[in-house]
Structure formats: C-alpha cells, structure tokens
Amino acid sequence: MIREVGLLEAPVAAVHALFADLEGWPEWMPGMLTTRILNPEGEGGVRRVEVRQKFQGRTARHVLEIHLGEDRLLQKGVQGWPRWQGEWRFQPAPRGGTTVSLELELELGMMALLSPKGWVQRFARTLFQDTLTNARQALHRRALDASGATTHQGDPVLFALYETPEGLELLLEGEVYTVRRKE
Numbered sequence: 001m002i003r004e005v006g007l008l009e010a011p012v013a014a015v016h017a018l019f020a021d022l023e024g025w026p027e028w029m030p031g032m033l034t035t036r037i038l039n040p041e042g043e044g045g046v047r048r049v050e051v052r053q054k055f056q057g058r059t060a061r062h063v064l065e066i067h068l069g070e071d072r073l074l075q076k077g078v079q080g081w082p083r084w085q086g087e088w089r090f091q092p093a094p095r096g097g098t099t100v101s102l103e104l105e106l107e108l109g110m111m112a113l114l115s116p117k118g119w120v121q122r123f124a125r126t127l128f129q130d131t132l133t134n135a136r137q138a139l140h141r142r143a144l145d146a147s148g149a150t151t152h153q154g155d156p157v158l159f160a161l162y163e164t165p166e167g168l169e170l171l172l173e174g175e176v177y178t179v180r181r182k183e
Contacts, residue, residue: 001103002103002124004104004124004125006099006132009139014139015135016090030130038050045067050063062079073087073088073090074086075087084105106124
C-alpha cells in the first residue's frame with residue numbers, strides 16, 4: 001500500500017470539482033492524453049472511463065472504474081496493466097485549503113520481483129507530487145477564469161479568490177487566508 005498526503009490551497013469543493021471533471025483530466029493530470037467516458041450515466045454511481053496515458057515514452061490504454069463520493073474519488077484499473085486501485089480523499093486543511101490524500105494498491109505480478117527496491121514507491125511519490133503541482137495550476141486557472149481576471153501566458157499566478165460556504169478563501173503567494181461570513 002502506498003500512501004501520500006499533500007496540500008492544495010483551494011477549498012474542498014473546488015478540488016473535488018477538478019478531480020470529478022473526468023473529461024478535463026488531460027488538461028492537468030500528468031501523462032494523461034485522452035479520456036473517454038464509456039457510461040455517462042454511471043450505473044450504481046460507478047463511471048467507466050477509457051484513458052490513454054504516456055509513461056516513459058510509451059502510450060498505454062486503460063479502462064478505469066471511477067466512483068465519485070462527496071469527499072473522495074475511488075479509482076480502479078480494470079483493463080490494462082498494471083491493475084490497481086486507489087482512493088483520493090479531500091478534507092478541509094486546518095489552516096485553510098484542502099488536504100489531499102491518496103492510498104494506492106498496485107498488482108504488479110512478476111514485475112514486483114524485477115523492479116529495483118523502492119522504485120514503485122519513488123515513482124508513485126513523484127507522480128503524486130506532479131499531480132498536485134498540476135492540480136494547483138489548474139485550480140488557479142479556473143479561479144481566474146471564473147473571476148474574469150487575465151494573466152499573461154506563463155506568468156505565475158500571485159493570487160486566487162474562492163467563494164466557499166463559510167466565506168472567502170484568498171490564496172496569496174502560496175499562503176491561504178480565510179474571511180468568514182458573519183453569522
């Protein structure tokens with residue numbers, strides 16, 4: 001079991017919406033080339049999604065089963081190699097933003113014996129960090145798009161403002177500030 005935890009400087013609802021936008025994954029998810037939803041209605045709340053991903057110069061096709069919960073996203077690789085299942089959780093962080101955690105199980109078969117010790121964990125950690133970095137950038141772009149603000153291509157985003165049920169969250173140069181609504 002691989003476990004990773006990180007912080008995104010955006011409200012839980014914004015982070016969940018980003019991960020739940022399965023068709024938008026190629027815009028920000030590392031290595032993701034395409035997604036195609038196979039069952040738009042999602043029988044029993046489970047969506048099947050065909051994805052094409054680039055990994056170490058090769059393109060792989062996988063079919064995933066995705067279940068979107070209120071504070072989590074469950075993924076299971078049901079076609080393609082390796083087989084795996086993971087759970088992303090999105091919880092309010094104590095000082096603002098969202099704590100993002102991932103628990104991942106891989107079924108590598110004989111490859112587990114051939115892989116250098118610790119390689120899978122290092123790869124998963126790097127992929128998790130890259131996912132958070134790309135998600136952070138995508139969240140900032142979405143916040144700017146929603147606000148109507150503009151930025152020059154390639155310029156770093158210095159701030160983003162999110163409306164939440166509790167009030168406003170301001171991301172300013174990597175710090176999160178919360179302005180709570182009066183009761």
